[in-house]
Amino acid sequence: MSEQVQFLLDNLPNLLFGFPGNRPGGLLITIFLTVVANSLGFVIALGLGFVSESNKRPLRWLARLYIEIFRGIPVLLLVLLTFQLIGNGRRWGLSLTPLFSAFVALTLYSSAYQAEIIKSGLRSVPVPLVESARLLGYPPLLTFRRLKIPYTVRLMLPALTGQTISLFKDTSVVLIIGVADLMTTARIILGSDVGNAPYWVGLYLMVGACYFAVAFTLSRIAYWIEAQTQSGDLIHAVGNY
Amino acid sequence: MNFDWLSPELARLLLGGFWVTIFLTAVTTLLAFLIGVAVGGMRLSKRSILQLFATVYIEIFRNIPALVIIIFFAFAVPNLFPIEQRQAIFFDNALADGLKALTGLSLPYYAIAALAGITFNASAYIAELFRAGVKSLPQNTVDVAQTLGATEREVYRRILRPHGVKAAFPAMSTRFIHTMKNTALASFVTVPEFFMVTQTAITRSFQAIQLLLLATAVYLFLAFAFSALLQQIDRRLI
Numbered sequence: 001m002s003e004q005v006q007f008l009l010d011n012l013p014n015l016l017f018g019f020p021g022n023r024p025g026g027l028l029i030t031i032f033l034t035v036v037a038n039s040l041g042f043v044i045a046l047g048l049g050f051v052s053e054s055n056k057r058p059l060r061w062l063a064r065l066y067i068e069i070f071r072g073i074p075v076l077l078l079v080l081l082t083f084q085l086i087g088n089g090r091r092w093g094l095s096l097t098p099l100f101s102a103f104v105a106l107t108l109y110s111s112a113y114q115a116e117i118i119k120s121g122l123r124s125v126p127v128p129l130v131e132s133a134r135l136l137g138y139p140p141l142l143t144f145r146r147l148k149i150p151y152t153v154r155l156m157l158p159a160l161t162g163q164t165i166s167l168f169k170d171t172s173v174v175l176i177i178g179v180a181d182l183m184t185t186a187r188i189i190l191g192s193d194v195g196n197a198p199y200w201v202g203l204y205l206m207v208g209a210c211y212f213a214v215a216f217t218l219s220r221i222a223y224w225i226e227a228q229t230q231s232g233d234l235i236h237a238v239g240n241y
Numbered sequence: 242m243n244f245d246w247l248s249p250e251l252a253r254l255l256l257g258g259f260w261v262t263i264f265l266t267a268v269t270t271l272l273a274f275l276i277g278v279a280v281g282g283m284r285l286s287k288r289s290i291l292q293l294f295a296t297v298y299i300e301i302f303r304n305i306p307a308l309v310i311i312i313f314f315a316f317a318v319p320n321l322f323p324i325e326q327r328q329a330i331f332f333d334n335a336l337a338d339g340l341k342a343l344t345g346l347s348l349p350y351y352a353i354a355a356l357a358g359i360t361f362n363a364s365a366y367i368a369e370l371f372r373a374g375v376k377s378l379p380q381n382t383v384d385v386a387q388t389l390g391a392t393e394r395e396v397y398r399r400i401l402r403p404h405g406v407k408a409a410f411p412a413m414s415t416r417f418i419h420t421m422k423n424t425a426l427a428s429f430v431t432v433p434e435f436f437m438v439t440q441t442a443i444t445r446s447f448q449a450i451q452l453l454l455l456a457t458a459v460y461l462f463l464a465f466a467f468s469a470l471l472q473q474i475d476r477r478l479i
Contacts, residue, residue, distance in 0.1 A: 069461065072422075072465070073422065073456075073464075074426075074436065074460060076428070080453060081456075084449045084450050084453055165304075169304075172306040172309060183309070197320040201318065201320060203317075204313045205313075208305045208310075208313065211309060215305075216300060219304065
């Protein structure tokens with residue numbers, strides 16, 4: 001038993017920050033992936049939200065197509081496909097690591113989900129408000145930026161937090177391309193050593209606990225925001241993270 | 242594009258994986274629905290022990306990635322046993338042989354582990370959605386039923402459960418489609434579902450991008466078909 005505890009304690013820093021002397025990994029990279037992919041995804045989603053309200057039909061269709069494709073396929077498949085398309089090595093003056101592919105894939109994935117949330121949020125903007133702004137001569141982009149988004153962002157915040165939690169857990173699939181996140185680090189620690197067999201259960205319980213700690217904290221924050229903003233009609237969006 | 246590499250053998254492999262994915266989706270969806278509604282009901286129960294169990298179940302399985310749960314059941318749990326017994330308990334017994342003969346899978350335990358992992362994960366979501374659905378029902382229907390002399394159990398069975406499911410079904414459908422996509426995670430534990438056989442086909446034909454695009458098309462088709470099916474169920478049955 002004490003060996004178990006010793007093994008887990010020895011490896012806890014590795015799970016959290018990656019192996020000493022190597023590039024950062026573990027939970028740190030998992031969080032980093034989530035934050036970057038989520039933020040970039042939000043910017044793209046704003047664009048998609050704007051385009052999907054455009055009066056040009058082909059543009060709307062393109063936005064629709066984008067959202068449906070990236071929402072319709074498993075994130076695991078998207079990660080592997082992106083890695084195959086981008087490849088490994090140096091190109092265009094960039095060093096293309098699996099981490100880069102993971103960023104691209106997760107950004108595409110989260111942007112589609114966030115766009116869907118933004119689209120449903122935009123429906124809650126009162127039409128007279130938009131019309132009066134347009135009458136006063138606001139161009140569409142300015143109306144979108146100055147009026148619609150500030151109006152809805154508070155309503156969308158719980159759902160967007162929920163989506164962040166979902167993305168945080170989905171980053172675990174980057175195991176397939178060997179990005180050194182929490183999941184991959186656990187796999188490396190255990191390795192193919194048969195002597196490590198007794199530690200599997202303990203280590204994976206600890207990995208689960210790491211994910212749980214972050215996701216659970218975030219979900220409490222989401223519920224707290226929801227209680228603050230009283231956006232009860234979006235409760236399904238929160239419950240569905 | 243050139244499809245010369247698609248030999249009949251590879252096509253058969255891919256088609257087999259397609260059916261395994263559909264089978265996994267059907268079983269996990271059904272189980273997740275039943276378990277989810279049961280656990281969601283416990284969460285609403287007035288007995289604190291049931292409530293506590295349901296809360297712990299929901300929070301654990303909702304906040305840990307499905308992949309961790311699947312790998313835990315498939316690879317970690319057998320390691321609890323000494324190597325001589327492990328074989329007999331998990332892989333080499335009458336039940337496993339029976340399942341092998343029935344399904345044609347070489348390692349049925351891994352398929353069960355993946356099924357369990359995905360089901361636990363999905364059922365926690367369904368439970369929470371079901372609870373939200375019940376909470377959204379107007380209080381006066383319950384009051385009327387209670388005034389007419391219905392017991393609490395009857396109110397739950399006849400009113401809260403069916404109408405709660407009805408109210409939550411659109412949100413549940415989203416989760417079911419998510420579950421369908423999550424079946425791809427079973428490939429990590431060597432279950433030959435569609436994503437796994439796609440990878441096998443890649444190692445045989447080296448047509449990675451074409452095969453992955455094919456998989457994209459197949460999953461998109463499955464997502465659309467499944468969502469159409471769920472809409473029909475919503476309209477006709479519930």
